Amino acid sequence: MWWQWAHWLPLAVLVPLGFGVTTPAVAGGDGGRAWRWAVLGSALAAATTLALVVRVAREGPFSYAFGGWNPPYGIEFRFDEVGAFAFVVASLGMLAIVFSGRYAEHALDPARIPYFYTLLLLDIAGLIGFSVTGDLFNMYVFMEIISLSSYALVAVSGERTAEMAAFKYLVLGAVSSLLVLFGIGMVYGTTGTLNLADAARRLGGVGSAVPVAVAIALMAAGFMVKSALFPLHVWLPDAHAIAPSPVSAVLSGLVVKVGLLGTFRLYQVVYRTGIVDLAALDQLFLWLGAISIVMGAFFAIFQDDIKMMLAYSTISNIGYIVMGFGLASKFALIGAAVHIFNHAIIKSALFLAAGAIIHQTGYRRLSELRGAGRGMPLTAAALSVGAVSIVGIPPTAGFLCKWYIALGAFEAGRAAFGFALVFGALFIFVYYIRMVNAFYFQEPVHADVVHAGDPPLSMLVPVWVLAGLCLAMGLAGKIPLTFITPAISRLLAPIGG
Amino acid sequence: MKKALIIALLAVAAIPLLAAMASMPRFGSPEQPAYTHVASRYLQKGAEEAGADNVVTGVILNYRGFDTNGEVTVIFTACAATAAVLVTSGSRKKEKPGEATVPLSPVVGYVVRLLAPFIALFAFYVVLFGEVSPGGGFQGGTIFAALIIILSVVAGRNVAERVLPARVRPWLQIAGPLSFIAVGTLGAVLTGSYLGFPHARGLLATAMLMGIELGIGIGGATVFASIFWRLGDEP
Numbered sequence: 001m002w003w004q005w006a007h008w009l010p011l012a013v014l015v016p017l018g019f020g021v022t023t024p025a026v027a028g029g030d031g032g033r034a035w036r037w038a039v040l041g042s043a044l045a046a047a048t049t050l051a052l053v054v055r056v057a058r059e060g061p062f063s064y065a066f067g068g069w070n071p072p073y074g075i076e077f078r079f080d081e082v083g084a085f086a087f088v089v090a091s092l093g094m095l096a097i098v099f100s101g102r103y104a105e106h107a108l109d110p111a112r113i114p115y116f117y118t119l120l121l122l123d124i125a126g127l128i129g130f131s132v133t134g135d136l137f138n139m140y141v142f143m144e145i146i147s148l149s150s151y152a153l154v155a156v157s158g159e160r161t162a163e164m165a166a167f168k169y170l171v172l173g174a175v176s177s178l179l180v181l182f183g184i185g186m187v188y189g190t191t192g193t194l195n196l197a198d199a200a201r202r203l204g205g206v207g208s209a210v211p212v213a214v215a216i217a218l219m220a221a222g223f224m225v226k227s228a229l230f231p232l233h234v235w236l237p238d239a240h241a242i243a244p245s246p247v248s249a250v251l252s253g254l255v256v257k258v259g260l261l262g263t264f265r266l267y268q269v270v271y272r273t274g275i276v277d278l279a280a281l282d283q284l285f286l287w288l289g290a291i292s293i294v295m296g297a298f299f300a301i302f303q304d305d306i307k308m309m310l311a312y313s314t315i316s317n318i319g320y321i322v323m324g325f326g327l328a329s330k331f332a333l334i335g336a337a338v339h340i341f342n343h344a345i346i347k348s349a350l351f352l353a354a355g356a357i358i359h360q361t362g363y364r365r366l367s368e369l370r371g372a373g374r375g376m377p378l379t380a381a382a383l384s385v386g387a388v389s390i391v392g393i394p395p396t397a398g399f400l401c402k403w404y405i406a407l408g409a410f411e412a413g414r415a416a417f418g419f420a421l422v423f424g425a426l427f428i429f430v431y432y433i434r435m436v437n438a439f440y441f442q443e444p445v446h447a448d449v450v451h452a453g454d455p456p457l458s459m460l461v462p463v464w465v466l467a468g469l470c471l472a473m474g475l476a477g478k479i480p481l482t483f484i485t486p487a488i489s490r491l492l493a494p495i496g497g
Numbered sequence: 498m499k500k501a502l503i504i505a506l507l508a509v510a511a512i513p514l515l516a517a518m519a520s521m522p523r524f525g526s527p528e529q530p531a532y533t534h535v536a537s538r539y540l541q542k543g544a545e546e547a548g549a550d551n552v553v554t555g556v557i558l559n560y561r562g563f564d565t566n567g568e569v570t571v572i573f574t575a576c577a578a579t580a581a582v583l584v585t586s587g588s589r590k591k592e593k594p595g596e597a598t599v600p601l602s603p604v605v606g607y608v609v610r611l612l613a614p615f616i617a618l619f620a621f622y623v624v625l626f627g628e629v630s631p632g633g634g635f636q637g638g639t640i641f642a643a644l645i646i647i648l649s650v651v652a653g654r655n656v657a658e659r660v661l662p663a664r665v666r667p668w669l670q671i672a673g674p675l676s677f678i679a680v681g682t683l684g685a686v687l688t689g690s691y692l693g694f695p696h697a698r699g700l701l702a703t704a705m706l707m708g709i710e711l712g713i714g715i716g717g718a719t720v721f722a723s724i725f726w727r728l729g730d731e732p
Contacts, residue, residue: 010691014678021573021674024580025667066563067684068693072535075563115581122574129567141567145574152578158585166582189521192534202530207522214517 003054009064009077012052012086013129016045016093020121024114031113035101038117042094042124049087049128052079057483063134071134072195078134081487082264086131088341089254092348093124095462096246099352102456103359107157107244116156119149120250127254131261136184136194139265143180143226143258147173150255154243165238172225172235179222180262186215187269196269203273213276219266220281227259229322230292233315237299240311245355248307252314253348257340260321264337267325271491278328285326290420292319297427301434304365306354309431310347313390316424317343323417324405332408333488338480339401342473346389346397349466353383356459360452366435371444375452378460380439382467387432389470392425397473400481548694548702550629557633558706562692566681569673569713576670576720579727601651609651616644624714628706634673634713641714642721654726661719669719676712680705 019041027034055062061080065071079086097120104113126145133139151173155166188194190211191202203212221232228236240252270276296316303309317339324336356379357372358364373380389396392403402421409418444450454460473480522529539547539556547555557565620641627633649657661669668675677692683705684693694702 007685007691010681010685014681014691017570017674018678021570021671024577025671028667065690066692067559068688068690069560073538074560109585111584111586112581115577115584118577119574119581122570122577125570135564137561138564138567141564141571144571145567148571148574148578152574152581155582158582163582186517186521189529189531192530192532192536194535202534206530208520210513210520211517214513217513 003051003058005051006064008048008051008055009062009079009132010066012045012048012090012132013125015048016041016090016121016125016128019044020118020125023118023121027114027117029111029114031105031110032101034114034117035097035104038097038121039094039101041121042090042097045124045128046087046090046094049090052132053084053087055079056081056084060486072193072198075138076134076195076197077132078196079132081484082261082337082340083132084483085257085261085340085344086128088344089124089127089131092253092344092466093120093127093250095465096120096249096348096352099249099355099459099462100244100246101458103244103246103355103459106359109158112156112158116153119153119156120247123149123153123250123255127258130258134196136187136196136199138194139262140177140181140184143177143262146255146258147177147226150251153247153251154239156247157242157244159242161238162242165235165242169235169239172232176222176225179218179225183215183217183219183222186211186218190215196265200269200273203270203275206275209275212270216266216270216276216278216281220263223259223262223266224288224322225259226262227256227318227322228315229259229288229318230295230315231288233292233296233318236315237308237311240314241305241307245307245351245358248310248355249348249351252311252351253344253346256314256318257344260318260325260336260340263322263325268491282326282328285322286414286417287326289319289321289323289326290417292316292322293420293424294319294427297424297431301427301431303431304367306358306364306366306369306435307351309366309435310350310354313428313431314343314347316428317347317390319424320402320405320421323421324408327405327408327412327414327417329408329412330488330492331404331411333491334481334484335401335404335406335408337484337488338404339398341480342397342401343390345466345469345473346386349463349470350383350386350390352459352466353379353386353463356455356463357383357452359459360455361446361449363446363449366438368446369449370438370442371446371450372452373439374444375450376454378454379463382463384436384439385467385470387435389474391429391432395471395474395477397470397477399474400477404481546696548696548699549706551627551631553631554627554633554706554710558709559692559694562677562681562709565709565713566674566677566692569677569716572717572720573671573674576723579724583727583730606651609647613644613648616647617641620644620714620718624710625707627710628703634710635717637710638714638717639721641718642725645718645722646725649722649726654729657722658726661722666719666723669715670723671716672712672719673716676709676716680709680712 026037064077066075126142129142151170155163190206191199225232240248296312300309300312321336321339324332389398392398406418543552543555547559549555620637623632624637645657681692685691687695
């Protein structure tokens with residue numbers, strides 16, 4: 001069958017990478033040509049990753065050995081159900097690039113536009129590579145591609161505040177990369193291998209548990225900075241709110257998930273070796289996750305800037321996923337893994353819709369955007385769908401994963417955290433009500449908001465595809481849940497099983 | 498107060514790190530896993546099966562070639578990032594005088610011009626000889642970039658930019674990733690996996706390795722020089 005062709009797996013990375021590096025050369029300074037080239041590249045990447053998802057659904061996880069060297073001697077790509085995040089990356093990346101076409105014309109210096117698409121495509125390539133690699137150092141290489149392109153994408157608008165936000169992001173990001181690299185070095189020093197599966201086998205036989213525990217701690221800390229878990233979130237609100245809106249969608253929906261996927265891979269390595277008791281780490285994740293949920297939602301309530309509000313809500317949602325990891329029960333892990341996917345869709349929908357509104361009206365504060373529901377009915381409706389989703393009201397995408405994490409809390413005997421989750425959802429409900437209220441029910445303050453009109457189709461279509469997915473992932477919520485379950489079962493399977 | 502607190506925190510954080518270092522396998526001991534597991538195969542068979550006499554080159558281009566594929570992409574990403582942050586529509590038009598911007602002793606200028614071809618030759622030697630001795634594309638490319646940077650300081654940017662013409666520069670910048678993709682795809686056709694090298698045909702495998710080295714060298718040199726010039730462009 002077409003999806004069984006082995007080379008889809010390396011192509012999933014090489015296609016966006018190849019298109020990304022050639023964008024400035026092909027465009028020759030023409031922003032429109034750069035956009036068409038990038039759209040083509042990301043569409044091909046999405047098609048390639050789709051083949052991978054079809055194959056993993058039919059046949060289960062599969063590998064690709066680079067250079068014909070069998071692991072652990074060479075580098076291995078390993079595609080499992082969690083790696084299907086690559087498909088989410090490629091499709092959302094494509095929508096963000098399509099959206100950027102008209103947006104970049106207005107918001108960016110024309111000389112920078114080809115480089116903007118280069119960085120977006122490289123970011124996508126890095127994220128796909130990070131999701132599918134089965135090698136620790138290869139993971140780090142992709143993490144660097146992701147980080148470097150993300151820092152620059154925050155600053156690409158050239159505004160002073162954006163450059164400051166990017167610099168803050170860069171400093172904290174560099175520290176977290178070093179922590180992860182140090183942890184990888186210690187794993188290599190104790191096991192002599194960089195292959196994830198091989199390391200999992202060999203960690204059981206190492207002499208002393210202390211270096212392994214410290215390596216896990218360093219990598220978890222590094223990954224949590226990347227994911228902006230409270231109190232390591234300080235870089236996120238500025239960077240995500242000030243970046244151009246399609247970039248915010250990619251950063252908030254996809255790039256913060258690097259830390260979560262990395263933690264999941266780390267768990268796959270150390271969970272069943274039994275050399276280190278992870279209970280303390282689970283406790284820490286549980287508490288920090290719960291605090292993140294509440295604090296993120298709490299700060300979001302006080303934001304008037306619509307993108308700032310969305311940025312704080314990301315911290316809250318990362319909290320849900322990390323809490324799911326910390327609960328470490330089957331339902332919670334399934335919910336957390338699916339929320340990695342669903343939050344990506346919801347948050348991209350929200351940021352793109354908000355970006356379209358800001359693009360059309362020129363305002364970004366809720367107090368100025370009153371009446372936007374009348375001015376741009378379709379965009380505001382998409383934003384409302386996203387808002388309902390992220391609160392977790394059935395039948396939208398946000399509901400099922402949060403429900404599963406709450407079930408997991410009861411399953412693990414930590415009912416109090418289930419209530420923290422509901423409490424957080426209430427907070428989130430409050431601030432999205434504020435938004436919907438401003439759009440539809442409050443008297444407009446600016447006449448141009450009411451007369452703005454919906455954005456061009458190249459912006460409206462991506463927004464509505466994402467809003468539609470928010471609904472579809474809720475109505476067909478069973479599909480991702482059953483899809484991800486084998487990966488979680490393998491993770492939790494008893495030792496030796 | 499704040500400083501004292503930070504120092505105290507760092508000291509506390511250092512304790513587990515030092516404890517972990519103390520119980521790591523002893524540094525330099527032949528029994529430690531870093532030598533006995535994967536690396537031992539590289540050392541024993543690397544020279545013959547990886548197609549390069551220099552084992553380090555064999556590891557970075559053959560066994561773990563895909564990592565290097567990612568690393569040259571990181572280098573290009575840095576170049577694209579600098580461009581995305583610094584370039585403005587106005588900055589290209591600015592005509593620079595052909596002479597050095599800083600007054601220099603004529604001796605320095607003369608010596609640099611005299612040495613330039615030798616530095617270039619040395620750079621290419623390091624790139625191509627990396628297959629048998631320490632060196633390779635990254636090192637040779639850096640040396641060549643250093644030459645271009647010295648030339649732009651001493652003889653002015655116009656002279657130096659002639660080495661890497663602006664028209665083809667966007668293609669030269671991506672020589673690293675492109676050579677990897679080309680050789681990797683050729684390897685996929687010949688051996689059935691990306692970046693596979695046909696071991697039966699030693700000469701072809703060596704030529705493919707050299708192609709990558711050359712790509713890394715040209716790409717790296719152009720990236721470094723471009724970043725240097727871009728920083729000079731800043732308004």
